[in-house]
Amino acid sequence: GEGEPIPHPPESWILGNLREIDPSFATSSFWRLAEIYGPIYSLNLVKRNVIVVSDYNLIKEVCDDTLYEKYVTGVQENVRLLTKNGLFTAYNDEEEWGIAHRTLVPAFGPIHVRKMFPQMIDILSQMVLRWDRFGPEHRISCMEDTTRLAFDIIGLCAFNYRFNAFYGENSPVFAQQMLEVLIETGKRTSRLEWENQLRFLSKKHMTDNVHAMWKVCDEIVADRKAHPRPDLDDMLNIMLNAKDPITGKGLSDENIRYQIVTFLVAGHDTSAGTMNFLWYNLLKQPEALQKCYAEVDAVIGDRPVELDDIPKLKYIEASIKEALRFLGPIPVFNRHAKQTRLLGGKYKVTPRDAIVVNLKGLHHDPSVWGKDCDEFKPERFLNGGWERLPPNAWQPFGTGVRQCIGRYLAIQEIILTMAMILQRFVIEMADPDYQLKIMSTLTIKPEDFYIRARRRPGKD
Numbered sequence: 001g002e003g004e005p006i007p008h009p010p011e012s013w014i015l016g017n018l019r020e021i022d023p024s025f026a027t028s029s030f031w032r033l034a035e036i037y038g039p040i041y042s043l044n045l046v047k048r049n050v051i052v053v054s055d056y057n058l059i060k061e062v063c064d065d066t067l068y069e070k071y072v073t074g075v076q077e078n079v080r081l082l083t084k085n086g087l088f089t090a091y092n093d094e095e096e097w098g099i100a101h102r103t104l105v106p107a108f109g110p111i112h113v114r115k116m117f118p119q120m121i122d123i124l125s126q127m128v129l130r131w132d133r134f135g136p137e138h139r140i141s142c143m144e145d146t147t148r149l150a151f152d153i154i155g156l157c158a159f160n161y162r163f164n165a166f167y168g169e170n171s172p173v174f175a176q177q178m179l180e181v182l183i184e185t186g187k188r189t190s191r192l193e194w195e196n197q198l199r200f201l202s203k204k205h206m207t208d209n210v211h212a213m214w215k216v217c218d219e220i221v222a223d224r225k226a227h228p229r230p231d232l233d234d235m236l237n238i239m240l241n242a243k244d245p246i247t248g249k250g251l252s253d254e255n256i257r258y259q260i261v262t263f264l265v266a267g268h269d270t271s272a273g274t275m276n277f278l279w280y281n282l283l284k285q286p287e288a289l290q291k292c293y294a295e296v297d298a299v300i301g302d303r304p305v306e307l308d309d310i311p312k313l314k315y316i317e318a319s320i321k322e323a324l325r326f327l328g329p330i331p332v333f334n335r336h337a338k339q340t341r342l343l344g345g346k347y348k349v350t351p352r353d354a355i356v357v358n359l360k361g362l363h364h365d366p367s368v369w370g371k372d373c374d375e376f377k378p379e380r381f382l383n384g385g386w387e388r389l390p391p392n393a394w395q396p397f398g399t400g401v402r403q404c405i406g407r408y409l410a411i412q413e414i415i416l417t418m419a420m421i422l423q424r425f426v427i428e429m430a431d432p433d434y435q436l437k438i439m440s441t442l443t444i445k446p447e448d449f450y451i452r453a454r455r456r457p458g459k460d
């Protein structure tokens with residue numbers, strides 16, 4: 001059958017619904033329209049048709065990999081300019097995705113991630129030292145320092161490469177270039193094609209940045225080949241030596257380049273953004289913050305953090321999960337139906353429709369999260385709360401076979417970071433009446449969010 005019509009805003013001639021979208025922060029427009037049109041609506045964005053779904057029942061269906069799959073479209077498809085057939089932006093039917101996925105899932109699994117503990121501590125110690133040296137009066141840009149942290153951690157853990165982001169006044173050149181490329185690809189997604197054609201200078205600048213980043217990746221690979229490190233089992237060695245059990249093939253040097261940029265793109269902004277949302281929420285909820293301090297003091301006290309402490313920091317882990325529920329760094333992901341069907345038994349969707357999963361809608365659906373869904377409460381994940389969640393209720397890492405490969409790495413990194421900071425510092429907002437402002441690139445994160453770090457009495 002044809003099903004029921006999907007609600008949608010009135011269209012204008014030529015521009016369709018394009019004017020509904022804020023080009024610098026498209027997700028905010030999806031949120032606004034969900035308030036008006038409800039849990040499902042469609043938009044004609046000229047270059048493509050999108051359907052935004054915002055409640056648990058519709059999203060649960062769309063997350064089912066037997067009926068739907070990831071759809072590389074919109075801004076993600078434009079990011080292919082940089083990351084090509086790397087894991088994040090590969091089309092489902094590209095052979096390289098399968099080869100890399102089978103090779104790298106174990107490399108990003110919990111057992112392997114545990115072995116990255118010393119490297120994580122190495123980088124974290126640099127941040128702690130920096131905060132100590134600058135002292136309690138210094139305004140710390142939370143985003144800048146957590147970005148440095150996440151960038152250095154992924155570089156050291158995955159390729160044994162040091163960006164040394166804590167040693168420079170500004171963020172590493174590679175990170176700056178990446179930011180510029182992501183901002184420009186985001187803008188290009190919302191512009192009409194003829195307008196993109198006109199902006200050839202910004203296109204040239206973007207292409208130059210991309211080539212410079214690829215060069216760094218190629219140098220990392222060349223250096224490892226020139227100076228083999230059989231003693232390491234980092235991602236780089238795994239990628240260089242792997243033979244896929246199904247196809248018998250390894251990863252080409254070109255594909256390894258795209259995986260390296262992918263890990264750097266996907267692995268730093270997301271973790272950093274999560275830590276910022278977490279700190280923002282904890283500083284707004286002093287009771288939750290006090291429980292984090294109490295847990296670190298009880299489990300670790302004043303001795304150095306150990307690997308076995310991580311699973312014991314349950315309240316901190318619940319706070320991270322809650323921060324990711326409340327508002328995480330990736331606010332939407334795209335799916336499409338494998339075949340034309342009726343979504344929710346009612347709405348016709350075809351494989352060409354991009355179905356946007358609105359995570360804010362899912363994570364604040366009162367039918368799943370209750371009447372207090374708009375409050376920040378780590379407790380909801382404790383005492384069996386996590387186990388009681390219905391399937392697909394919490395999806396900050398995406399869903400199915402294309403869900404985030406780096407989630408164990410990210411969670412371990414953030415727990416460790418919290419432990420190291422809480423053990424040593426009293427954290428406060430540098431601007432006590434800071435109101436959350438969001439900045440959007442490929443991910444979203446708090447903007448202009450500054451903190452201060454003062455040594456806890458007797459903890460030095």
Ligand code: HEM
Pocket residue numbers: 070087088089101154262263264266267268270271274328329330333334395396397398399401402403404405406407409410411
């Ligand atoms: C995929 C979120 C950290 C690497 C994804 C997806 C989401 C996500 C939502 C699915 C995107 C889609 O469906 O289109 C996050 C969050 C993180 C995080 C919230 C931090 C808290 C990391 C880290 C890495 C990473 C540290 C390390 C390299 C990837 C890769 C994919 C991916 C390679 C693509 C997987 C595939 O399609 O096979 N992530 N991510 N992520 N993430 Fe993460």
